[in-house]
Amino acid sequence: MSEIRKKAESAANKPAKYGPDIDFNQYTTEAPDYPEKELEEIDIVNPDTLLNAGVDITGQGRSGSFVQVDRTVIHTSQKEEGIEVLAMRKALEIYPWLKDYVWKAVPVDQDKYTARAELDFQNGYFIRALPGAVSTLPVQACLYLKSNNINQNVHNIVIAEEGSELHIITGCATDSPEIRGLHVGISEFYIKKNAKISFTMIHNWAEKIAVRPRSAIIIEEGGVFLNNYVCLNPVASLQLYPTAYLSGRGAVARFNSILLARPGTHMDVGSRAILSEKDTRCEMIARALSTGGEIISRGLMVGETDGVKGHLECRGMILKGEGRIYAIPELDGRVEGVDLSHEAAVGKIAREEVEYLMARGLTEDEAVATIVRGFMRVDIEGIPDVLKKQIDRAIKLSETSLM
Numbered sequence: 426m427s428e429i430r431k432k433a434e435s436a437a438n439k440p441a442k443y444g445p446d447i448d449f450n451q452y453t454t455e456a457p458d459y460p461e462k463e464l465e466e467i468d469i470v471n472p473d474t475l476l477n478a479g480v481d482i483t484g485q486g487r488s489g490s491f492v493q494v495d496r497t498v499i500h501t502s503q504k505e506e507g508i509e510v511l512a513m514r515k516a517l518e519i520y521p522w523l524k525d526y527v528w529k530a531v532p533v534d535q536d537k538y539t540a541r542a543e544l545d546f547q548n549g550y551f552i553r554a555l556p557g558a559v560s561t562l563p564v565q566a567c568l569y570l571k572s573n574n575i576n577q578n579v580h581n582i583v584i585a586e587e588g589s590e591l592h593i594i595t596g597c598a599t600d601s602p603e604i605r606g607l608h609v610g611i612s613e614f615y616i617k618k619n620a621k622i623s624f625t626m627i628h629n630w631a632e633k634i635a636v637r638p639r640s641a642i643i644i645e646e647g648g649v650f651l652n653n654y655v656c657l658n659p660v661a662s663l664q665l666y667p668t669a670y671l672s673g674r675g676a677v678a679r680f681n682s683i684l685l686a687r688p689g690t691h692m693d694v695g696s697r698a699i700l701s702e703k704d705t706r707c708e709m710i711a712r713a714l715s716t717g718g719e720i721i722s723r724g725l726m727v728g729e730t731d732g733v734k735g736h737l738e739c740r741g742m743i744l745k746g747e748g749r750i751y752a753i754p755e756l757d758g759r760v761e762g763v764d765l766s767h768e769a770a771v772g773k774i775a776r777e778e779v780e781y782l783m784a785r786g787l788t789e790d791e792a793v794a795t796i797v798r799g800f801m802r803v804d805i806e807g808i809p810d811v812l813k814k815q816i817d818r819a820i821k822l823s824e825t826s827l828m
Contacts (some may be wrong), residue, residue: 429533433543436534443721444664444693447635449537452576452607454545456495464490464500470569471600478596478629480567488592489564491550493579495572498548507558508591509551510566513580516551523551526582530613530641530670538637542578542611549579549611554589554620563592563625570608570634571600581612585620585648593622597636598629602659605633612640616648618673623651630660632689638665646673646702656692657685666723668697671705671733682711686718688746695723695753700733700763707734713741713771714797715748724767725755731762741771744797 440446459469464484470492472482484490489503489510498512517523533543550566570577585591597608608630616622622642630636642650650669669678680696698707713720726735741750754767774796782792 429528429543432534433540436540437537437544439534439536439540441536441538441637441664443666445662445691447607447637449541449576451574453574454496454547454576454578456497456572456575459494459497459499461499464492464502467492467500469494469499469571474598474600474629475567475569475596478567478598479594479625479627480565480596486562487565488560488562489552491552491564491566492569493548493550493567494569495575495577496547503564505558505560505562507555507589508560508564509553509555510564511551513549513551513582516582523582526584526613526615527580530615530643531611531639535639538609539611539639542580542609542639545576545578546580547578549581551582552591552593553584554586554591556586557588558586559590560592563594566593566595568595568597568608568610569600570598570604570606572606573604574606576607576609578609579611581610582615583612583622583624584615585617585622587617588619589617590621591623593624595624595626596629597626599631599634602631603633604631607635608637610638612638614640614642614650616642616644616650618645619647620645621649621651623653625653626655628656628660628663629658632659633661635661636663636665638667640667642667642669642678644669644671644673644676644678647675648673649677650679652678652680652696654680654682654694656694657683659687659690660692661689662691663694665694666697668699669707671698671700671707672702674702675704676702677705678707680709682722684711684713684720684722686713686715686720686748688717690718692719693721693723695721695725697725697727698735699727699729700735701729703730703732705733709737711739713739713750714744715741715746715750716744717746717748719749719751721751721753723753723755725757726765727757727759728763728765729759731760734764735766737767739769743771743773
């Protein structure tokens with residue numbers, strides 16, 4: 426038995442540090458095997474549901490595509506030279522060296538969910554930009570739940586080789602709002618010297634889905650990681666707390682989160698950054714909106730050497746109902762010369778702002794939507810216009826449902 430397997434078995438019942446626990450016995454890992462398809466021929470998923478999560482089965486405006494339904498990868502393709510998109514199982518067969526990246530950033534024995542992903546490894550995506558390759562369009566990846574009570578366990582590896590640039594949009598969705606399921610997703614990112622990754626994740630889950638991502642990013646000298654997370658649709662419970670290790674001089678990480686918790690939703694979301702080399706920088710920006718659900722917004726920055734700089738900002742708004750937003754910003758400066766700051770605020774829509782807009786001809790609903798739109802707007806630098814438009818689309822759809 427491998428050392429990794431032993432560690433996974435030892436952590437098989439280790440609960441997560443935060444959030445409600447999950448009983449794996451309530452879910453099944455049995456699902457049909459679906460045939461591989463060309464992207465435009467995929468007919469077992471709802472294309473509108475995917476589009477709302479940023480995945481376009483026409484493939485237009487994308488440099489590559491990956492689609493996994495339950496346990497089965499049904500499509501992989503790439504269009505741009507220097508960009509690779511493969512199923513993880515196939516990538517491990519083709520590249521023996523890839524095993525050295527698996528569980529290097531995320532500990533396999535972190536908790537029962539990381540252990541589950543190893544002990545019942547189903548698949549996932551491998552995306553790589555070769556040295557010097559610059560992706561002009563994003564790769565799209567979809568993880569889709571179709572079977573009821575399914576437990577989907579995936580392990581993803583993303584590598585930007587030296588001097589490369591890679592843009593990714595991941596859309597997660599369910600076949601029906603009535604489906605109950607559990608998604609466990611391990612994602613490890615490796616950003617080599619002077620490389621860049623922008624990663625945009627749009628969750629389009631449903632009221633009965635529990636989601637347990639576990640992610641980490643290792644950023645080398647001069648590397649840049651831009652992370653955008655959008656969750657505006659109902660979800661039963663969500664834990665998301667990616668860790669960025671800024672291990673090379675001049676490394677940069679930015680995390681942007683836009684969250685909407687409806688009644689019955691529990692979100693425990695945040696990010697952590699370890700700034701261990703000089704001139705590293707990190708920014709975390711969160712916008713949290715509750716209409717009756719609960720959001721716990723975490724952020725932790727650790728400055729381990731002088732000359733590092735970081736800022737953490739969380740703004741929350743309770744729009745209606747018995748919502749709750751709990752902001753937990755943490756700064757851990759360990760030496761003289763670190764520059765870390767944070768600000769957090771939770772409030773409500775000011776009545777005078779609504780009345781001001783109504784006096785200029787808007788209805789009350791239109792006034793509220795305008796204020797919400799401005800509140801949720803986050804200025805995201807360094808990503809292609811196609812990704813900005815996709816985020817704007819997700820926000821617009823949420824406004825419509827709120828009204």
